[in-house]
Amino acid sequence: MKVLNFGSMNIDYVYKVPHTVARGETVSSLSRETFIGGKGLNQSVAMARAGLDVYHAGAVGQDGKDLVNFLGAAGVNISYVEILENVPTGHTVIQNDLEGDNSILLFSGANRAITPRMVDQVLKDFEQGDLLIFQNEISQLAYLVECAHEKGMTIIFNPSPMDQIIKSLPLEYVDYFFVNEIEAGQLTNLNPMDEKGLIRELPGYFPKARILLTLGARGSYYLEGERVIHQPIYPARVLDTTAAGDTFSGYFIRSIVLGEDIKKGLDLAARAAAITVSRRGAAPSIPFLEEVVDTRDSSQG
Numbered sequence: 001m002k003v004l005n006f007g008s009m010n011i012d013y014v015y016k017v018p019h020t021v022a023r024g025e026t027v028s029s030l031s032r033e034t035f036i037g038g039k040g041l042n043q044s045v046a047m048a049r050a051g052l053d054v055y056h057a058g059a060v061g062q063d064g065k066d067l068v069n070f071l072g073a074a075g076v077n078i079s080y081v082e083i084l085e086n087v088p089t090g091h092t093v094i095q096n097d098l099e100g101d102n103s104i105l106l107f108s109g110a111n112r113a114i115t116p117r118m119v120d121q122v123l124k125d126f127e128q129g130d131l132l133i134f135q136n137e138i139s140q141l142a143y144l145v146e147c148a149h150e151k152g153m154t155i156i157f158n159p160s161p162m163d164q165i166i167k168s169l170p171l172e173y174v175d176y177f178f179v180n181e182i183e184a185g186q187l188t189n190l191n192p193m194d195e196k197g198l199i200r201e202l203p204g205y206f207p208k209a210r211i212l213l214t215l216g217a218r219g220s221y222y223l224e225g226e227r228v229i230h231q232p233i234y235p236a237r238v239l240d241t242t243a244a245g246d247t248f249s250g251y252f253i254r255s256i257v258l259g260e261d262i263k264k265g266l267d268l269a270a271r272a273a274a275i276t277v278s279r280r281g282a283a284p285s286i287p288f289l290e291e292v293v294d295t296r297d298s299s300q301g
Contacts, residue, residue: 007040
């Protein structure tokens with residue numbers, strides 16, 4: 001089984017602020033740092049650091065070569081990443097407040113320059129039973145999903161950021177949805193604040209899919225038909241929540257690939273996310289498997 005993540009790659013500009021800037025307000029930043037990120041890149045790094053062999057497909061501009069090099073150094077196969085001319089690399093402007101919470105402005109850049117040719121060139125090397133992971137930060141999503149489905153690939157979708165494009169996709173082909181409560185509500189028109197309602201009703205909207213529902217401080221739920229598994233979070237000193245969800249996703253995908261027990265997979269993913277939020281930055285904050293296993297062994301010892 002091969003693992004392909006067709007995802008975004010961004011340069012993150014992180015500004016430390018006293019509070020998130022309000023409409024019409026000007027706030028002095030306490031600091032600015034530049035990090036490597038993008039939901040796709042973060043998830044590829046998380047999967048690689050969780051011990052998986054991962055292929056990353058995507059695009060950057062000439063200003064994004066450091067992102068490609070970082071992925072390669074993280075152990076990700078970068079042979080399907082294209083460096084484009086005359087298109088800037090995607091980037092984000094992130095406000096990180098004193099509580100560690102983030103507000104993010106995204107510019108897609110090269111991530112939205114994916115073409116059908118690029119999709120065809122990548123997918124020709126994958127087959128039935130291989131995994132495709134993608135997010136809503138690149139172009140040609142409908143074509144990508146249709147081609148992957150025709151090949152019989154297992155499709156994992158993280159519909160973030162939510163927009164109108166998502167409802168036009170062939171979502172019936174998705175095997176796993178990774179969503180938070182807001183995304184779940186927008187996908188289905190369910191009340192995102194009604195936790196019990198989401199858990200009860202979500203599987204009915206996507207009866208063929210398995211759902212990973214993340215609820216921030218309230219932990220996460222794995223939903224498969226009538227099966228419901230809750231995973232609490234692990235306490236951590238929160239410095240920066242960037243990439244926490246991507247870390248959780250990447251580590252949970254490890255359990256899918258290896259056929260591990262779902263409960264154990266959720267627990268490992270929660271431990272990994274707790275380490276991520278205790279560090280600054282996106283991809284660089286993602287822990288290695290050895291670090292996560294150490295926390296589990298310590299708690300059990």
